[in-house]
Amino acid sequence: MQKTCNRESYALFPRERIVPTSGVSIGLYFKTDRKLNVLKNYIQTRKGETKSLFIGQDLPLNTKYYKQLWTVVVSNWLTYIMLLAFNFVLCLLKAIKVIAISSIMMIAVFHSLCLSAQTPRKDSGVEGLLTNRPLNIGDAMPDDFWEQEFMIYNNGVLSKSNLSAYKGKLLVLDFWSTTCSPCLIHQSEINHYKKLYGDNINVVMVNPVITRDNLQKIDKLNAALKNRALAIHSIYSIIEDDYLHRLFPFNGFPFYVWIHPNGNIQTYTMRNLLDRHYQAPFIDPVILNAD
Template identity: 40%
Template sequence: MKSIQYNLYKTFMNKRARAILLCLVSMFSLSAQTPRKDSGADGSNPGQPVMLGFRVPEEFWSHKFMIFENGKYIKQTLEKYRGKPLVLDFWATWCPSCIAKFPKVDQFKKIYGDHINFILVNSFDIDTKKIARVLTGEGTGRQPTETASIVNDVYLKQLFPHQSVPIYIWLDEYGRLQASSTANFLNDDQVRGMVERMKGGKQ
């Protein structure tokens, strides 16, 4: 009798264990397929670093930045850059190699027109007059850059953390982070590749 009771108990426990295991597996599968609200997979986690292959948060496009463009400072969002590849060029006034790359960025803008966007980003300097002098080439004999620059940035440096400059952030037309690179990566092959990979972007 004890043996029968033991076997029934053992069978019951095995079924129960299988049921519990099945529930756990189902829950894990659902969790693995459904991004958590705070995972950033849907771009909804503002201020958190963007991982390679993930989209920038929606706030990236609606956040108001101070931008130096056409010789003056304006408050503006990045909404007009949406839907096309975008390269963020992080720089600082104390970085000669950053400033030396401005003409190259201007050249890419002329070559590829509105097939790809570029914007400079200064997250290090707070002296807006000094920044304006650098961007306009005032007193240096350099041509002013034709590329707009975000200044006094805090937000973008949170999304794309870095300690040194220049750093280039490559976003595709969907706002997904494709690469974070140094200046060596900023060449015609890479820029053309971004343009040609864009939906309907072949010239």
């Protein structure tokens, strides 16, 4: 059947189901000046190729399309995963920063508390932290030893003084505690030699802080000595000492440190060398009598 339109004749054919292809879409969209009969012939020639597209024979075109699609999907997922990982790392760094700041603050507070606990009281005669190392026999006394102020207990009266008056003289530091009976008994022989040699020998009692002897305990002992048959009837001693004990660490009482007039440590011992009853080599008379 033929029909005329715009002075051009064209043939009409029975309606057929035509599956559009890329070529047909392009031809119809742009409406070229070709005749419709030419378009019909083109469709018929592409009909076989169109069928092959739907039965899966056009594999190279489909494979390329799916590869591109798969690349896009994988890229999107990788981007999403990377964003999640970056967010996780960022949150982790923030958490570490908060924990680190809190830890540093806790360490700083703890360190300041430790320094405060190590600082002696102002009334103990020790100002500031001790930096002197423990001394050994033969070592020279540090310069601040003679100028260091100590709390002095003199028969119930407290005062502050240093040891500069004993510089250039023989000095014996007698470390004691209120629970040490030999420390008090030995004072009888020590006083004998102090009277015998006068200023040539000086013995200073020292009650360190490790004894935990507070002022009440020392007052109680000082009052009790007046009624005891001992050569010592009152206490004259350095109390609440931490400086000297750090210079001469020890683990028992009595403990004696002999300082030579030249300022060097001559010896230290737990035996009282100022005792007339000891015989060379300082053997206890009780042991000699037992033999």
